[in-house]
Amino acid sequence: MFCAALTFDDGYVEQIRHARLLYKMGVPGTFFLITGLKEYMGKKLMIARENLIRELVDMGHEIGSHTHTHRDLTRLSASEIERELKLSRSAVERLGGSGDIGVAYPYGSFNEHVIEAASKYFAYGRTMGAFNRWNEAALRYALGGMGARHLIKLPLRAVGGVRLVTVVFHDEPLWIVRAVIDYLRALGARFVTLREGLKCLGL
Numbered sequence: 001m002f003c004a005a006l007t008f009d010d011g012y013v014e015q016i017r018h019a020r021l022l023y024k025m026g027v028p029g030t031f032f033l034i035t036g037l038k039e040y041m042g043k044k045l046m047i048a049r050e051n052l053i054r055e056l057v058d059m060g061h062e063i064g065s066h067t068h069t070h071r072d073l074t075r076l077s078a079s080e081i082e083r084e085l086k087l088s089r090s091a092v093e094r095l096g097g098s099g100d101i102g103v104a105y106p107y108g109s110f111n112e113h114v115i116e117a118a119s120k121y122f123a124y125g126r127t128m129g130a131f132n133r134w135n136e137a138a139l140r141y142a143l144g145g146m147g148a149r150h151l152i153k154l155p156l157r158a159v160g161g162v163r164l165v166t167v168v169f170h171d172e173p174l175w176i177v178r179a180v181i182d183y184l185r186a187l188g189a190r191f192v193t194l195r196e197g198l199k200c201l202g203l
Helices: 016-025 049-060 080-094 110-123 148-158 174-186 194-200
Strands: 002-009 029-032 062-065 102-104 122-128 164-170 187-191
Touching: 002 016, 002 174, 002 194, 016 029, 016 049, 016 102, 016 174, 029 080, 029 194, 049 062, 049 080, 049 148, 062 080, 080 102, 080 110, 110 122, 148 164, 148 174, 164 174, 174 187
Parallel strands: 002 029, 002 164, 002 187, 029 062, 062 102, 102 122
Antiparallel strands: none
């Protein structure tokens, strides 16, 4: 058995539908919110409708930070990085986030300076892309994440002892999320929030 964490970036208003689907299917999710914008990529964000975020929390989902304004942290000064992280941490806490709040780096971009700053404000950091995609290394501030299309490789990888699979969603249709849940269930996954996923990695 392995752990699976379904994560949702940006905090689009439409993602409340994903959250409700997960709740009906008995699956916890982790939603990383942009906290300083009212919309992103032409889509409204939940931060402007705090009742939706509280509904997420009430359903048992985890909320975390996708920074304050979704800027590439590796391109910012040290003070700008601190501001992006500190402001978003405060907003997530105010909306019901627990003390063990995580951050998902915009664009998956991070470096040693970003990790140093993130460790001051957050319990973990999630990236995406090829780096540590299967969480081969238990890195608290560089947890790997992947899009749904990479899951086809999971059965072969599982033989090697995958402990945590983290799937990253943005604005995919509900049927894809449902299909991913069914697929991972068929493979014997235990669904967790990403915060709980730290324990699956022994962190």
